[in-house]
Structure formats: structure tokens, C-alpha cells
Amino acid sequence: MNESLVKAITDLNEDKVIKMVKDEMKKGARTQDILAALQEGMDNVGNLYEESEYFIADLIMAGIIFREVLNLKEMKLDKGVANENYLGDIVLGTVKGDLHDIGKDIFADIATSAGFVIHDIGVDVAPYKFVNKIIETNAKIVGMSGVLSLAITSMKDTVDAIEKAGLRDNIKIIAGGNLLNEDACRLIGADEFTNNATEGLKVCKEWVKAVDKEI
Ligand code: B12
Structure with a gap:
């Protein structure tokens, strides 16, 4: 098949x-x-x-x-209905200069159905908008999406802005997109990267588990 x-x-x-x-x-x-x-x-x-x-x-x-x-009903991607199993809030957006949103939306759908509340701030998102949304929602996870080469710089700028706002220590950041690799992740300053929404979801769930253990 x-x-x-x-x-x-x-x-x-x-x-x-x-x-x-x-x-x-x-x-x-x-x-x-x-x-x-x-x-x-x-x-x-x-x-x-x-x-x-x-x-x-x-x-x-x-x-x-x-x-x-x-959008096929046969595809079992539950959209927009968080289940009772609340896991946490995630601020999610496609970074500045990049308009690709299919991958972002897939991650949003599967993370929502797993129990995360997704604050999707759209595409071509400037770093300050990520910062404002983190403050507004008190989310502890940020997901940045991007597939253009220029997204690497925008992701780095976003992480830098989060750091400058004094929020970095309390936030986990995951970068998603099929051009990402370890070198890019290090440059960006994200905690994790992924080329796969399901893997990304696993990482976010592990972060939540680790925080729960600390409490
Ligand atoms: C469809 C497409 C478009 C569509 C996008 C429609 C839309 N609404 O998104 C349109 C036509 C708009 C488009 C425009 C352009 N595109 Co385009 N596009 C593509 C294409 C063919 C597919 C992208 C895609 O949807 N992939 C499928 C998704 C599911 O994969 P994904 O995004 O990687 O997401 C998965 C994971 O990475 C992960 N993930 C993604 N985000 C996140 C976030 C988090 C937090 C997590 C955990 C996981 C996660 O989960 C997803 C599922 O597993 C790619 C080719 C490619 N190989 O990617 C080119 C591609 C990305 N485009 C390219 C180009 C050049 C352009 C344009 C500049 C073309 C032009 N001359 O105008 C413009 C740029 C517009 C802009 N400023 O963004 C180049 C980029 C080259 C580069 N290195 O920069 C590519 C690679 C094509 C190529 N090989 O040349 N494009």
C-alpha cells in the first residue's frame, strides 16, 4: 500500500x-x-x-x-476536542517568514487528542508573539514549526526572545520540521527537535511526566 x-x-x-x-x-x-x-x-x-x-x-x-x-472522517485525527486527560498547555506556531502549516496542524491535532491544550498562534509568527502567548497562557511547552531554511534563524530568534523575556528556565521548547537535525537544534537552542509529529508528542508527554515526578 x-x-x-x-x-x-x-x-x-x-x-x-x-x-x-x-x-x-x-x-x-x-x-x-x-x-x-x-x-x-x-x-x-x-x-x-x-x-x-x-x-x-x-x-x-x-x-x-x-x-x-x-479532513477525511476516516482519518482518526480528533480535532479540537481535548479529552479529560489534561496534560498541559502548549504554545504552537510556524515561525516568522514561514507559511507552511500542514505539519504544525497535524501536531496540533494529535497533541489535542492526547490531552494537551494547544494555543495555535498561526503562521509567520514573530518572536514577540510567542513570548506574549507564553505569558498569557502560562504554558510550559513551546512548539515551533518551520520547513524553510530561513526558519532556522527565526527559530533561534524566537528562543532568544523567550530567553530575553526571562522565561527560558521554566519552558521546554521543541522545534518541528523536516529539515531539522541535531546541529540545527543546537544552533536554535531548542531542547528537542523532531521531523515527526508522533515522536514530538512522545517528547512532550515525557516532559510532563518528568515535571510530575518533581512535584
Ligand atoms: C506543500 C508545500 C508548500 C505549500 C504549503 C501549504 C501549507 N498550507 O502549508 C505552499 C504552496 C504554500 C508552499 C509555499 C512555498 N514553498 Co513549499 N513546500 C511544500 C512541500 C511540498 C510540503 C510541505 C508539507 O506540508 N509537508 C508535509 C508535512 C506533514 O511535513 P512537515 O511540515 O515536515 O511536518 C511533519 C514534521 O516535521 C512534524 N512537525 C512539523 N511542525 C511541527 C511542530 C512541532 C512542535 C512538532 C512537535 C512537530 C512538527 O510533524 C509533521 C507530521 O509528522 C515542501 C516539501 C517538503 N519536503 O517539505 C515544500 C518546501 C518546504 N517549500 C519550499 C519552497 C521553496 C517554498 C516557497 C519559497 C516557494 C515559492 N517560490 O514561493 C514558498 C514559501 C512560502 C513561505 N513563505 O512559507 C522548499 C523549501 C526550501 C528551503 N530549504 O527553504 C520545499 C522544501 C520544497 C523544495 N524541496 O524545494 N509550499
């Missing part, structure tokens, strides 16, 4: 992607496996764009197809 789904999204074959996802979910496929296949397809679309085989319209189309899949 995975290879043909990766190919269908790479080919931007909207009807085929939707049909395959519906069929696979009915057969009991796991949401995270579907997402992984789609993400691989998106990487291929990005590479074809880089090679000038695809154009901006194709990136837009890839984004539309991905969103359509996320």
Missing part, C-alpha cells in the same frame, strides 16, 4: 489518494502509517519542485490534497 500511496501523492493524483486512504483506513491501516506515506510523497513533490519538474502550483496542489486527507 505505502509505495502506491507515495506514488499517488507524488503524481498529485487527488482522486486516487483519497480513494486509497479511505480504503486503507477501512481495512484498519494505522493513521501514522498513512501520514508517513503522505509525508514521503510530499518530499518527492518538493524534490521535483527543486528540479524544476514541478512548479509552485504543484506545491499548492500537494498541500490541498494533504489537507483533504486530514
Whole structure:
């Protein structure tokens, strides 16, 4: 299944992607496996764009197809309904200069359904807006999203602003996006990075557990 789904999204074959996802979910496929296949397809679309085989319209189309899949009722991404199992507050945004929000929204959905309250401050978010939202919500976790190269600098600026505001010691910061690696994470000054929303959620849950133990 995975290879043909990766190919269908790479080919931007909207009807085929939707049909395959519906069929696979009915057969009991796991949401995270579907997402992984789609993400691989998106990487291929990005590479074809880089090679000038695809154009901006194709990136837009890839984004539309991905969103359509996320909105399928067959995809078990609980949206906006935090369960009774409250874990904590997370301030989440795509950093300044970057408008990509699909990955951010996936993390928001799965973290919400796990019990986090997500304060989503949108895309192209300036560092001071992260700081203001942390103060307003008293959140102890910040999630920064970004996939453009320039997002690395914006993420660093965001961490610096949090530090300057005197909030860094009480906050855990996770950076998410498929271009991130350990070197980038160190440069940014985040506590953790991830290229995968499910992994990111695990990290946040561990942070909450560690705080609970301290009390
Ligand atoms: C779709 C797309 C677009 C759409 C975005 C639609 C939208 N609403 O998001 C549109 C058409 C708007 C777009 C625009 C542009 N794009 Co674009 N785009 C893509 C594409 C194909 C897919 C991105 C995506 O959604 N991936 C799928 C998601 C699910 O993956 P993800 O974001 O990594 O998220 C996962 C994890 O990283 C993680 N995660 C993400 N965030 C967070 C946050 C937290 C806290 C946690 C825990 C986890 C987490 O969870 C997610 C699920 O596992 C990528 C190619 C690629 N390989 O990424 C190019 C890509 C990112 N785009 C690129 C470019 C160049 C552009 C433009 C500059 C094009 C142009 N000339 O205008 C503009 C920039 C606009 C801007 N200022 O942001 C380049 C970036 C190159 C670079 N190194 O900077 C890429 C890599 C394509 C390429 N290979 O050249 N793009």
C-alpha cells in the first residue's frame, strides 16, 4: 500500500489518494502509517519542485490534497476536542517568514487528542508573539514549526526572545520540521527537535511526566 500511496501523492493524483486512504483506513491501516506515506510523497513533490519538474502550483496542489486527507472522517485525527486527560498547555506556531502549516496542524491535532491544550498562534509568527502567548497562557511547552531554511534563524530568534523575556528556565521548547537535525537544534537552542509529529508528542508527554515526578 505505502509505495502506491507515495506514488499517488507524488503524481498529485487527488482522486486516487483519497480513494486509497479511505480504503486503507477501512481495512484498519494505522493513521501514522498513512501520514508517513503522505509525508514521503510530499518530499518527492518538493524534490521535483527543486528540479524544476514541478512548479509552485504543484506545491499548492500537494498541500490541498494533504489537507483533504486530514479532513477525511476516516482519518482518526480528533480535532479540537481535548479529552479529560489534561496534560498541559502548549504554545504552537510556524515561525516568522514561514507559511507552511500542514505539519504544525497535524501536531496540533494529535497533541489535542492526547490531552494537551494547544494555543495555535498561526503562521509567520514573530518572536514577540510567542513570548506574549507564553505569558498569557502560562504554558510550559513551546512548539515551533518551520520547513524553510530561513526558519532556522527565526527559530533561534524566537528562543532568544523567550530567553530575553526571562522565561527560558521554566519552558521546554521543541522545534518541528523536516529539515531539522541535531546541529540545527543546537544552533536554535531548542531542547528537542523532531521531523515527526508522533515522536514530538512522545517528547512532550515525557516532559510532563518528568515535571510530575518533581512535584
Ligand atoms: C506543500 C508545500 C508548500 C505549500 C504549503 C501549504 C501549507 N498550507 O502549508 C505552499 C504552496 C504554500 C508552499 C509555499 C512555498 N514553498 Co513549499 N513546500 C511544500 C512541500 C511540498 C510540503 C510541505 C508539507 O506540508 N509537508 C508535509 C508535512 C506533514 O511535513 P512537515 O511540515 O515536515 O511536518 C511533519 C514534521 O516535521 C512534524 N512537525 C512539523 N511542525 C511541527 C511542530 C512541532 C512542535 C512538532 C512537535 C512537530 C512538527 O510533524 C509533521 C507530521 O509528522 C515542501 C516539501 C517538503 N519536503 O517539505 C515544500 C518546501 C518546504 N517549500 C519550499 C519552497 C521553496 C517554498 C516557497 C519559497 C516557494 C515559492 N517560490 O514561493 C514558498 C514559501 C512560502 C513561505 N513563505 O512559507 C522548499 C523549501 C526550501 C528551503 N530549504 O527553504 C520545499 C522544501 C520544497 C523544495 N524541496 O524545494 N509550499
